Amino acid sequence: MIENIEALFKQISCGVYVIGISDGERQNAFTAAWVMPVSFNPPLLAVSINPEHYSYQLLQAGGVCTVNVLGQDQSAIAEHFGRSVQDKMSGFQWQKGKAGAPILLASLAYFDCEVSHYTDAGDHKIVVCRVIAAAKLNTGQPLLYSQTGDMDGSSALYE
């Protein structure tokens, strides 16, 4: 056992993102912090996703997603999409990306992606995403995972 691993993991700088997913008309979005760029050419992003999430099933079926960057004043949005609730998408403005996944218009920037492949990572799956479009939407500083405290309840998940 490693003492205080949950606090130590938060020393690794991560932003906070809303991952938009669609499979045809079915859509969902969830908050993720474990996201990073992993290739220059082609541009690839890796997202670590818990395969027990509804969003994982949808991602496997649809094969497309967006990565939307949250700003410093958007921790309420992180909290909202960090829960499994009915009708999560309503009350926000969305635009369909090139591949069909929803872009969160309130975010600082978005990356429109197609799934390249998956790889195993302990109790998560890493989804490697090819970026097919991206743009800045709003001005601001990115929210950091370390600023979200235990919003994700992860302190209870480490052994």
Ligand SMILES: Cc1cc2nc3c(=O)[nH]c(=O)nc-3n(C[C@H](O)[C@H](O)[C@H](O)COP(=O)(O)O)c2cc1C
């Ligand atoms: C700040 C924060 C960061 C999170 N990071 C991740 C993450 O990187 N990967 C993940 O699978 N879930 C992460 N979660 C948890 C999911 O957002 C949460 O379980 C959500 O309910 C999943 O959505 P769904 O049930 O609609 O699929 C995070 C939650 C919060 C609040």
